[in-house]
Amino acid sequence: MKKYAYGVDIGGTTVKIGFFETTGKLVDTWEIPTRTENSGELILPDIAASIKENNEKHGIEMGDIEGVGMGVPGPIKDDGTVLKCVNLGWGVFNVAQSLSVLCGGIKVKAGNDANVAALGEMWQGGGKGHQDVVMITLGTGVGGGIIREGRIVAGVNGAGGEIGHMPMVDDESECCGCGKKGCLEQYASANGLVRVAERYIAAHRDVATKLDLNAGFTAKDVCDAAKAGDAAGIAAVEQSMKLLGKAMAAVACVMDPEVFVVGGGLSKAGSIIIDTAAKYYKEYAFHASRETEIKLATLGNSAGMYGGVKMVIG
Amino acid sequence: MKKYAYGVDIGGTTVKIGFFETTGKLVDTWEIPTRTENSGELILPDIAASIKENNEKHGIEMGDIEGVGMGVPGPIKDDGTVLKCVNLGWGVFNVAQSLSVLCGGIKVKAGNDANVAALGEMWQGGGKGHQDVVMITLGTGVGGGIIREGRIVAGVNGAGGEIGHMPMVDDESECCGCGKKGCLEQYASANGLVRVAERYIAAHRDVATKLDLNAGFTAKDVCDAAKAGDAAGIAAVEQSMKLLGKAMAAVACVMDPEVFVVGGGLSKAGSIIIDTAAKYYKEYAFHASRETEIKLATLGNSAGMYGGVKMVIG
Structure with a gap:
């Protein structure tokens, strides 16, 4: 070498x-x-x-x-x-x-x-010490990468690890960037979380919230509101991360990795994101994979x- | 050798x-x-x-x-x-x-x-000639096996390929054998298809059907009824295989295999099973994987x- x-x-x-x-x-x-x-x-x-x-x-x-x-x-x-x-x-x-x-x-x-x-x-970050890693990046969209025995699973069409486009919701009216409707990315990305919060607030005008539909807000605002006990913020984070936890449970039924590593801007909004995803992962996971670790990415960009x-x- | x-x-x-x-x-x-x-x-x-x-x-x-x-x-x-x-x-x-x-x-x-x-x-059956194969067995339950570069993906907890326990439905009242509720196996196995048909008939007493709830029926009866144009049979096969197609689309977002191979007793009930699953697979799949082949297993037991x-x- x-x-x-x-x-x-x-x-x-x-x-x-x-x-x-x-x-x-x-x-x-x-x-x-x-x-x-x-x-x-x-x-x-x-x-x-x-x-x-x-x-x-x-x-x-x-x-x-x-x-x-x-x-x-x-x-x-x-x-x-x-x-x-x-x-x-x-x-x-x-x-x-x-x-x-x-x-x-x-x-x-x-x-x-x-x-x-x-x-x-896998090599030097959140998955260090492991060989079978599923990485999920919560940014503008939801990205993914699958590492099996220390090597990338690229997929025959280059679509290996396209976790953001797993079909999650059947009655979605808006299109994902990929052209489908109901992809994980539409709910669990930074943009997705904002969308989920906007919909929740519009449908629950009676629920008091600091998130202002007219002024607009970011994914960080939603997380901060949730951390401060804001009912709409909490509901949005729960809805969004429930879908992420469910998708991760489905991934574990395929690959059964040693560890999930979660990165991207939204993962930095605080432990509320990863903790809520982990709560739902445990609920949806097949018993053999229920204790699989979920770690934060450490290498950033x-x-x-x-x-x-x-x-x-x- | x-x-x-x-x-x-x-x-x-x-x-x-x-x-x-x-x-x-x-x-x-x-x-x-x-x-x-x-x-x-x-x-x-x-x-x-x-x-x-x-x-x-x-x-x-x-x-x-x-x-x-x-x-x-x-x-x-x-x-x-x-x-x-x-x-x-x-x-x-x-x-x-x-x-x-x-x-x-x-x-x-x-x-x-x-x-x-x-x-x-993969070696001598429906996946012959391929190295990246996802096998799905529709029997009493739903079994699965993932082959990547010609080798089994066993998973760190032995749960690799446990496709039958992917979480698919949130409002299920009955438990799967694994203890969870809403697993693919509860809908897309032979038993699952019967269950889906029973529920459909019970909820649609106005729909004429040859499937008799009191006498009971098998998964093959449901498929035969669907092939003969029976409305309840068709509805059950559609509901059941829609979930299988959706689960396969999710698997493709993880592994992006060369081919899906479908086997087990239910797959032999005729092309209606695999054709209906394939229809929904195409609907739910990420565009890059939409043309992935779905073949019948050939080696049986x-x-x-x-x-x-x-x-x-x-």
């Missing part, structure tokens, strides 16, 4: 690059802009140039690097072929191979960003860089 | 034994009674004696056998330790090791019977023997 590796997390606006020792120690991290013009043809050359520049700064060469692992925001096959990343402008090509050529032929691996982040959390490195060091 | 292997499927009443060439060819198959008296202490010696007898019949020795793979009706760890098989009388011990000792030290592997059957269907052999030949 060589001493260094790079972990790269490509987002629609910036690319996060982490320079690591292969022991897992993050030596340095920085960001470069994601240049999406001309079908995103500059993105990989920009990354390669940034890596070379960092090598020079540290007096090392490509031969000192074990490899580069990256997360991309879209579906991708195990061999590194992206199947269109709409917000990067990319079509279908082997992104791992292309970056490898630009970096003098060193090992490059690539995966879907949510899956790579899950791998990072760095999880993707860590996961990239773990991909190349194996 | 040696020329022969044995696949063993231990049930509560009989043990099925298959004598195979390691190419996958079933040479001979027979059954012996499962003697559950004295904490089931005779079960493994009986199997070993039966294998020796068959070896002698074919003029071969234990040294000509690649190994023995077996399915047991209960939770079991990857190393072959059973965690109590109530209907065999077994406590906690390493069943693979014990049978190996009785068979002169040859390789023995053991897995949960539903998982081993799924592996058999022999799937466990095939899977046992696949376990030992790897």
Whole structure:
């Protein structure tokens, strides 16, 4: 094993690059802009140039690097072929191979960003010490990543770990971003929690609440209200996290993982989120999996860089 | 690779034994009674004696056998330790090791019977040619088995593939065998379909039906009625298979397999079962997984023997 590796997390606006020792120690991290013009043809050359520049700064060469692992925001096959990343402008090509050529032929691996982040959390974050991990990210949407025996379950169509699109509710009137109705994401994401609270308040005008429909509120406002004893806030968190707990129980009936790791902005709103989800998980879970641990993610936005490195060091 | 292997499927009443060439060819198959008296202490010696007898019949020795793979009706760890098989009388011990000792030290592997059957269907049955397979067995209950990259996903608590206990319905009044309420098995098994039909008829006395609540009916009767255009039969099959399709869509959001293989007695009631499940699967599935194939199992009660052999030949 060589001493260094790079972990790269490509987002629609910036690319996060982490320079690591292969022991897992993050030596340095920085960001470069994601240049999406001309079908995103500059993105990989920009990354390669940034890596070379960092090598020079540290007096090392490509031969000192074990490899580069990256997360991309879209579906991708195990061999590194992206199947269109709409917000990067990319079509279908082997992104791992292309970056490898630009970096003098060193090992490059690539995966879907949510899956790579899950791998990072398994390696150095909330799932450290485990090999079978289910990661759930409660952000604007609900993301997921499944790690089995230390490796990403990408799925034959790249849809492994798309937990946010598990069908949960039959009588939903609004569409999810994916085109379906009733996906977990419509209730258990930050936006989903706000939506659930708005609906609750509109349907229960008699319930006193500090959450003001006209002024609008955020998911954090809903959590803060719930923590302060606000009836509408509590009801919304209960409804939202009941569905998350139920979905997690269903996931456990499939994979039966060692641990669930929950991350994303909403998970930081305080223990009320994870505690309420855990309460309903226990209620819905098959008895053999009832005691499965639910932990908070610890790497935040760095999880993707860590996961990239773990991909190349194996 | 040696020329022969044995696949063993231990049930509560009989043990099925298959004598195979390691190419996958079933040479001979027979059954012996499962003697559950004295904490089931005779079960493994009986199997070993039966294998020796068959070896002698074919003029071969234990040294000509690649190994023995077996399915047991209960939770079991990857190393072959059973965690109590109530209907065999077994406590906690390493069943693979014990049978190996009785068979002169040859390789023995053991897995949960539903998982081993799924592996058999992947190898030589409905999932042939695939490596990522989800098997669902619609029998008295709903069993499941997840195969990922050609290997069983047993789960850390032995609950991998317990698809029958995915939480599906919130307002169920009756208990599932597992102690929870609202499990898939309560609706989509043979017993579940009968229950759904009984409830439908009781709640819709105005709907004419040939299904007679007083005389009683079977799952096959419900399917036959549905095929003949009986309104209550159709409604029951729709309700029951809608939940199965929804559960399969949720499974696809986790594993995104290449193929679903559906087996068990109810799957043989005709294409109405699998076709209705497939219709609802497409409705509930995440777009990337919508075209995932749903096939019928082909090995019937022999799937466990095939899977046992696949376990030992790897």
